[in-house]
Amino acid sequence: MSKTDCKTYEFSKIEPNWQLFWEENKTFHAVDSDDKPKYYALDMFPYPSGAGLHIGHPEGYTASDILARYKKANGYNVLHPMGWDAFGLPAEQYAVKTGTHPAITTKTNVENFRRQIQRFGFSIDWEREINTTDPGYFRWTQWIFLQLFKHGLAFVDERPVWWCPELRAVLANEEVVDGKSEVGNHPVERRNLRQFVLRITAYADKLLKGLDGLDWPDSTKRQQTAWIGRSEGAEVNFAIDGTDQHLTVYTTRPDTLFGATYMVVAPEHPVVSSITTPGQKDAVQEYIRKSALKSDLDRTDLAKEKTGVPTGGHCINPVNGEKIPVWVADYVLVGYGTGAIMAVPAHDDRDFEFATEFDIPIRQVIESPEEDTELPFTAVGNMVNSGEYTGMASDECKRQIIEKLEATRQGKAAVNFKLRDWIFSRQRYWGEPIPIVWVSKADYDKAAAQGCGPVRDMMPDNPVTTDKEGETLYALPLPVSSLPHKLPEVENYQPSGTGESPLATIPDWLNIHFNLATGEALSQAEAKPDGDDWVSAIRETNTMPQWAGSCWYHLRYLDPKNADALVDIEKENYWGSPDFYIGGAEHAVLHLLYARFWHIFLHDIGAVTTPEPYQRLFHQGLILGEDGEKMSKSRGNVVNPDEIIDEYGADALRLYEMFLGPLDAVKPWSTKNIQGISRYLRKLWNLVVDEEGKLQSNIQDGPESPENAKLLHETIRKVTGDIETLGFNTAVSQLMILLNHLQKSESIALSTVQDYLKLLAPLAPHIAEELWARTGGGPSILDNGWPTFDESKLGAAQIKVIYQVNGKMRGEGTFPEDTAKEEILATAKAHERVQSFIEGKTIRKEIYVPGKIVNIVAN
């Protein structure tokens, strides 16, 4: 019933057999509460592309599967789910080309991915499968959006995006290469478009502080820290000469205020027009015009020389009353700080370069403790040329200057972040529609005047507005009860000519009658119903970016079919945060930052109990092609897992991916090397099973030889430790060592073989189940516990000591554990080879490291 009747290692029969067994017996069905401790192993779910699975996907899936199976064997209640991040551009582009609905493409691709993944025999609870494009899923993605909207974290702004006039399309940054569209090589330009933006900056501090407690790779934490980019400094007010206005700058080095010899404002800074003198007007306008034409790439190109023009205006330095010129230059960015800086060329690389270029005075105000300081000097030191602060340490000076600025109301301590708000809308079809409608101010006020109701309940404190064709429109939420807000059918997936989503091209969907009280929506193709609450509205046509669905999927697996909440809080509380989350390092900032933002927000509004989404994170390393290059269709070095499984089996592929090298290392694939694993599995089969398919006659119930037992227990220790620390490559090699040894044994205890199979089961589950059944064990092998390490089996009563002379190995000896130091040293010195190296020399020193090494120093 459970085992096959194979006489040789026929993985093509054995593997499907056990996959069926696991499915029929619900071996990996996860129950939502249990007395056992829980273990939640999570993979970054894939985008089901048309190309199918590549060899990199199963690397992470195998790792999480090993942990899931290992934990199950150790008595845990394990959850190991899988799903599909299925909204996205490729299906939409395919639709534009062929007219095939993206839902159809997605369905086909998901089926192919599922089939491919199932061939690996992962311990996945397929009853919990999720798909971000299912209405039952994305209604909750939309629900979260409405919560963000209600809490004032979603707003609308004009933001520059890449627009390609030729393609009539908005392009993502990744789709623009060297100022041309990736498709067709057409020129692109910056265009301001109305965008929904999520106020992730409101969470900058929480996102930064939360990192502390996470068990994540340091490099990933560092990347997020750098991305959030917190800096501490001061805002300083400089009076604009000849007016009662002032210009505020942000600086991290208020201690260098005495060295400020000019100021710079960004070309987009609002003060430019008023500060510019008549004589400089033309030059400044020309400069602004030119920099507006530059792409972001040009503006941030460090290699180019700095540019700028004087405005003719001046400001007064608050610390010394000095009058200094104000320039406009595009090396200052309008979006950071106040968009204006004080320039201290002696102590800032960029200002130094600019001042040198334009012959602006450079005044040193900090002296290095070392001699011969070269400017620019950007470190800390002692103040010079700084009035009352001269002689002070620059750190202390910084504190005192901030204090004084605050006391005289000329400035204040300030914190800045590099983190920008998250542009959340996409002008596309294949995404979650944003559940918002637009109404007039009068209608909005009417909605706001309601005491409660499905619309009123989700309205923010401050209205979200946008200007369209001269009219200001107000955003109202669709009621939660109307979710999921589904995509309408369209004739054509092509974007509109104005850079709006294809949804904007369907008037019957776009223009609606909207009921302010109930949130009901009806097409304007129908007659307007009676009643004061019905108003005219237009729908939001943007959709959400692909990140949306992956921001909270870790929660949905816990309760995938819940129609009343995104997750039942009891279930969420039981399963908690994934104990292990594995995926590519390319998501270090985007997905992993966005998901943290949403999760922390959900925690703040009480929707979840865990403060962070992913407690323990790991990145598997890229698997390169045989040529050592990244696998890609165009290089022709892509390895198809289906073909490898056909030829070598899933167990071989799983083991080989783990044997390739450390899990987090980038490593090249080699189809030739998988032979080693293939041989290993066949050797194992032949160790256990004879030509008739019966248990080998030298495997007998009874005690094990001390020698076999010793290596078995070394292996139990090594494999157990290696699985815990994800050292799967060395776990496999230790299993090979033990097999090589057992092969040479005349007889083997049945218990040894069974323990061996238990150790192998997480890594190569099919052959382990099959051979386990052949030894008379009842399936699943995972229900039979994990081997226990017994130190007494190691025979540690003997110690091996290495003899060195002058640090070089010259011999070795074995002693009873309690042998005295003197005896070991004497034996070592009497050793023949040791003798030949110390003969005729004077012994200077004798070192004995207990149980390890003797080193005789002689010359």
Add this chain to the structure above:
RNA sequence: GCCCGGGUGGCGGAAUUGGUAGACGCGCUGGACUUAGGAUCCAGUGGCAGAAAUGCUGUGGGGGUUCGAGUCCCCCCUCGGGCACCA
């Protein structure tokens, strides 16, 4: 430019706190079995010298600390990743 992570046989890679460098696998060499082997088994395999025992040498390069360094410190070369005028 700045911040990380690497560099060990022909190849992928092993090596607690500094303590036998090269585990395991691939490949290669020789042998056994075989009509045959791209199957299987046995032996060998860092380099140089030697029939062998063995000796010397050896973890990107150069210096240093130490009885002892792949491992620790300093300088440099190189490959990979991330950030990139954030004041």
